[in-house]
Every structure is written in structure tokens, then in C-alpha cells.
Amino acid sequence: xxxxxxxxxxxxxxxxxxxxxxxxxxxxxxxxxxxxxxxxxxxxxxxxxxxxxxxxxxxxxxxxxxxxxxxxxxxxxxxxxxxxxxxxxxxxxxxxxxxxxxxxxxxxxxxxxxxxxxxxxxxxxxxxxxxxxxxxxxxxxxxxxxxxxxxxxxxxxxxxxxxxxxxxxxxxxxxxxxxxxxxxxxxxxxxxxxxxxxxxxxxxxxxxxxxxxxxxxxxxxxxxxxxxxxxxxxxxxxxxxxxxxxxxxxxxxxxxxxxxxxxxxxxxxxxxxx
Amino acid sequence: xxxxxxxxxxxxxxxxxxxxxxxxxxxxxxxxxxxxxxxxxxxxxxxxxxxxxxxxxxxxxxxxxxxxxxxxxxxxxxxxxxxxxxxxxxxxxxxxxxxxxxxxxxxxxxxxxxxxxxxxxxxxxxxxxxxxxxxxxxxxxxxxxxxxxxxxxxxxxxxxxxxxxxxxxxxxxxxxxxxxxxxxxxxxxxxxxxxxxxxxxxxxxxxxxxxxxxxxxxxxxxxxxxxxxxxxxxxxxxxxxxxxxxxxxxxxxxxxxxxxxxxxxxxxxxxxxx
Numbered sequence: 195x196x197x198x199x200x201x202x203x204x205x206x207x208x209x210x211x212x213x214x215x216x217x218x219x220x221x222x223x224x225x226x227x228x229x230x231x232x233x234x235x236x237x238x239x240x241x242x243x244x245x246x247x248x249x250x251x252x253x254x255x256x257x258x259x260x261x262x263x264x265x266x267x268x269x270x271x272x273x274x275x276x277x278x279x280x281x282x283x284x285x286x287x288x289x290x291x292x293x294x295x296x297x298x299x300x301x302x303x304x305x306x307x308x309x310x311x312x313x314x315x316x317x318x319x320x321x322x323x324x325x326x327x328x329x330x331x332x333x334x335x336x337x338x339x340x341x342x343x344x345x346x347x348x349x350x351x352x353x354x355x356x357x358x359x360x361x362x363x364x365x366x367x368x369x370x371x372x373x374x375x376x377x378x379x380x381x382x383x384x385x386x387x388x389x390x391x392x393x394x395x396x397x398x399x400x401x402x403x404x405x406x407x408x409x410x411x412x413x414x415x416x417x418x419x420x421x422x423x424x425x426x427x428x429x430x431x432x433x434x435x436x437x438x439x440x441x442x443x444x445x446x447x448x449x450x451x452x453x454x455x456x457x458x459x460x461x462x463x464x465x466x467x468x
Numbered sequence: 469x470x471x472x473x474x475x476x477x478x479x480x481x482x483x484x485x486x487x488x489x490x491x492x493x494x495x496x497x498x499x500x501x502x503x504x505x506x507x508x509x510x511x512x513x514x515x516x517x518x519x520x521x522x523x524x525x526x527x528x529x530x531x532x533x534x535x536x537x538x539x540x541x542x543x544x545x546x547x548x549x550x551x552x553x554x555x556x557x558x559x560x561x562x563x564x565x566x567x568x569x570x571x572x573x574x575x576x577x578x579x580x581x582x583x584x585x586x587x588x589x590x591x592x593x594x595x596x597x598x599x600x601x602x603x604x605x606x607x608x609x610x611x612x613x614x615x616x617x618x619x620x621x622x623x624x625x626x627x628x629x630x631x632x633x634x635x636x637x638x639x640x641x642x643x644x645x646x647x648x649x650x651x652x653x654x655x656x657x658x659x660x661x662x663x664x665x666x667x668x669x670x671x672x673x674x675x676x677x678x679x680x681x682x683x684x685x686x687x688x689x690x691x692x693x694x695x696x697x698x699x700x701x702x703x704x705x706x707x708x709x710x711x712x713x714x715x716x717x718x719x720x721x722x723x724x725x726x727x728x729x730x731x732x733x734x735x736x737x738x739x740x741x742x
Contacts, residue, residue, distance in 0.1 A: 326603075
């Protein structure tokens with residue numbers, strides 16, 4: 195049996211009781227370390243705190259391991275119970291759906307244990323989940339690569355009066371260009387997109403496209419460390435949010451659409467007071 | 469302090485370890501019993517199983533109690549810790565956002581503990597969460613009331629190639645018309661919309677509107693008891709799904725938009741095999 199268990203958004207204690215029981219019953223436990231990160235992933239004692247609560251050795255599976263050695267992990271689950279722990283909810287990222295597909299093709303039993311993810315916990319900012327349009331991802335711009343495929347999606351959401359959740363790029367364990375050229379892998383330090391970078395990139399793309407989807411005065415909500423004790427939520431225009439220090443990652447951003455009274459009341463609590 | 473704690477989608481064991489610790493530290497514990505229901509809400513021993521695991525007496529708060537006596541509940545949280553347990557995630561329903569707003573206006577400290585909800589666990593059907601458009605709710609039609617405000621939303625999602633999550637009506641503790649006329653409240657038995665009723669209503673509305681947003685051949689995914697051990701997921705055309713017995717509630721439905729390869733592979737597992 196392969197268990198794919200969501201860890202939620204905070205630390206090791208955000209696993210569900212059902213998930214904890216499953217982990218403790220497993221022979222082997224992996225934790226993914228690439229689609230996102232937990233606050234305890236940043237802390238130096240994160241892994242040991244996990245192992246202590248879960249009562250199991252936990253093997254960190256980075257992107258390479260999951261992509262290159264998935265069959266190995268899956269074959270272990272043929273004769274014994276294996277847990278694959280995932281930040282947020284198991285179906286938050288395509289990679290895990292792919293893992294489920296491979297497991298099912300092998301005839302493995304798969305049990306998914308759900309948890310909170312940014313896709314529903316974003317409700318915390320006060321905007322109702324059913325008033326969101328398509329979710330977009332904003333990648334880091336480079337000198338030569340400034341993709342804008344998210345722009346028409348924002349435009350459509352705004353035409354429909356819907357909110358847009360912007361997921362911000364995370365680059366963990368990316369091979370450095372230099373190391374690739376030398377033929378051996380070295381990794382760039384991890385990089386998490388801040389709300390400031392996201393807004394600057396959004397404004398640049400708006401200027402290039404000129405589609406008037408939004409501008410520096412457009413109301414947004416910046417959210418840092420969603421679901422953690424030090425979560426920070428601030429509502430204001432893009433320009434105003436550029437003046438806010440949101441602190442450490444992870445950050446995400448919501449571009450606000452048309453609002454209903456109860457949404458406005460909630461945003462009021464998070465507004466920048468002049 | 470007011471804790472608003474998500475219970476997730478299954479039973480009492482889907483609470484997070486963080487949530488469980490919070491409940492056990494509280495002086496008074498309420499559980500909401502109206503926006504949705506847990507599988508243990510249907511089982512006769514549901515409440516006692518909850519009380520056993522949580523180690524606390526749990527007061528069931530129905531819709532009337534929350535709407536009429538919210539101030540009372542909140543005032544208890546001024547001097548002691550009160551937990552308000554919510555099926556799914558705390559921000560899945562407007563009612564809880566409203567409770568947070570009222571609490572914050574009273575100057576109460578509010579701590580939210582997130583969990584899975586249909587809004588993210590729906591990823592289990594294999595369609596990627598960021599390819600969904602606006603979520604719609606389908607209410608029970610009556611002889612005289614056949615609302616279709618969801619129709620243009622589906623139409624727009626489909627024009628954009630996006631999936632549409634349809635939340636199906638739940639009617640719990642609705643006063644019966646007869647009892648209202650007699651001046652004392654009696655309640656209708658609980659009523660949960662099935663996938664069959666939803667599809668029939670959708671097809672009726674399509675016929676009335678004639679907007680060609682979808683038809684009996686449109687690919688959908690029917691999901692029953694999402695996140696529970698006896699969860700059932702079937703992909704097929706609207707017409708095909710009308711022949712499937714999805715069993716007990718809760719049901720929901722996804723109208724499939726344009727699909728990507730990994731989505732198609734997952735849907736294949738859930739397809740009706742001829």
C-alpha cells in the first residue's frame with residue numbers, strides 16, 4: 195500500500211490524526227522536498243522534529259529522487275506499507291498526480307490522506323473561494339526569459355469580476371548553469387519569489403501588454419507564511435504593498451476582483467491604515 | 469481566544485494534531501452542524517466518538533444557534549478559550565468568515581487551524597486545481613423556483629477551457645412550510661442533492677437557455693463521499709453518469725474543461741469501462 199499524506203501548511207503538527215496513524219504504521223517514510231517547503235523545512239531541526247513526532251525515520255526525497263527513482267519507491271510499496279509525505283495537499287502539484295498514475299498502473303493500492311493547501315487556506319484573507327477564477331503561477335524573470343502567459347488569464351478573471359490567486363515561483367535545488375556547463379551538478383541556493391518581485395513583474399508585463407488588466411492602483415492582498423503562526427496578511431494597492439516588509443517566504447498574492455460586503459469587511463481588517 | 473478549527477472531510481480522526489491539541493486546551497467546544505456534514509455526523513455514535521477522541525464535551529451548534537446566539541458564543545471566548553469546529557476548512561463557507569468578522573470587531577483573538585475541504589480535495593479526481601474556473605452551487609429546484617444563475621458561469625468556464633466544480637445543495641434543519649404557516653417550527657428531513665438530480669437540473673437549464681454550454685455528452689466526473697474510505701469517483705458523460713449508483717451523500721460534480729495529458733491519464737482510471 196502506498197499512502198500519500200498531506201502535511202498541511204505549518205509544521206509537523208499539521209498532519210491529521212488519520213495521517214499520523216498511517217505514517218506510524220508504515221515500514222518506510224519519504225517526505226518530498228521540492229514542490230514547496232514547510233516552515234520546519236527551513237528550520238535546522240525540522241527533520242528531527244518530524245521523526246520524533248512520527249516515530250519513524252524519514253527519508254527526504256528531492257525532485258531528482260522522485261523523478262528518477264519513483265519506480266524504486268513504488269516497488270517498495272508492493273509488499274509493505276510506504277508513506278510519501280507531501281507539503282499541503284497531495285493533489286496540489288502535478289508531480290503527485292503523476293506518482294498516483296504510476297502507482298495505479300503498477301496495480302498498487304493507493305490511499306490519499308488530504309490536508310489544507312494554499313488552494314483552500316487562501317480563504318483566510320477573507321475573499322470567498324468560489325469567487326476566484328483560474329489560478330496563475332508567476333515564474334522568476336531572467337535577463338532573457340520574461341514569460342507572460344499568465345497575463346491573459348488575469349485579464350479574463352478581472353473581466354469576470356473574479357479574484358486571482360498568484361502562486362509565486364520557488365526554485366529549490368536548481369542546477370546552476372555554470373555547473374551544467376562543467377558537466378557536474380552543483381545547485382543554486384534556494385530562491386523564493388517575494389510579493390515585491392511578483393508585483394514588479396506584474397507591472398512590467400502590464401506595461402508591455404498594455405491590456406489594462408490592472409495597474410499600480412489595483413487592490414491586492416499579500417499573504418506571507420499562510421497557515422503559520424507568524425502568518426501576515428495585508429490588503430492594499432499594488433503600489434502600497436511594495437512598501438510593506440512581508441518577511442521570510444513563502445509569499446503569495448491575490449489580485450482582488452469584485453467584492454461582496456462580507457469580503458469587504460474582512461479586507462478592512464487587513465488594510466493598510468493611513 | 470477563539471479557535472476556529474477545520475475538521476477536514478472524513479471523521480473525527482481527520483482533525484490535525486495541532487487542532488486536536490487546541491481542542492483539548494479549550495474550556496468549551498462547539499461543532500457546527502449546518503454548512504455540511506461529516507460521515508460521523510450521519511452515524512448515530514458520531515458525537516460520542518468525537519467527544520472520546522477530543523476528551524471534551526462537544527456542543528452541537530446548528531444554524532439557528534450560530535446565527536442567533538453568536539454573541540453569546542463569542543463572549544465566552546473573551547475570558548477563556550473556546551473552540552468552534554467546522555467541517556472542511558474554516559473559510560469554506562461565508563458563515564464562518566462572518567463569525568471571524570464579528571469576533572475581530574469584539575477585539576477577540578482568533579486563531580484559525582486549516583484543514584482539507586472540497587475546494588482542494590477535489591484534486592483527487594485527477595483534474596489540476598489551477599485549471600478550474602469559478603465554482604458554482606446548484607440549489608434544489610422547486611415547482612415554482614428554478615434558478616439558473618449558475619448557467620452563465622459554467623458557460624464562461626467552458627469558453628475558457630476550464631473545469632467547473634459544482635457544489636450540490638444540502639438542506640438540513642429547514643423549517644417546513646406547513647410548520648411556518650402554523651406558527652411553530654418543525655423541520656423537513658435532511659436532503660442532500662445527488663449527482664443524478666444535479667445533472668437533470670443542469671440539462672433542463674441548458675434546454676431552457678439554449679446556450680450550448682454543455683449537453684448530455686459533456687464529460688463530467690461524479691464524486692461521492694470525497695475524502696472518506698468509501699469515496700467513489702466516476703468519469704463519464706452526463707448521460708452515462710445518470711446510470712451510475714453513487715450511493716449515500718455527499719455528492720459533487722465536476723464539468724470537465726480542456727484536459728492535459730496527466731489529467732487524461734487520471735480520468736482514464738475513473739472512466740466507465742464499456
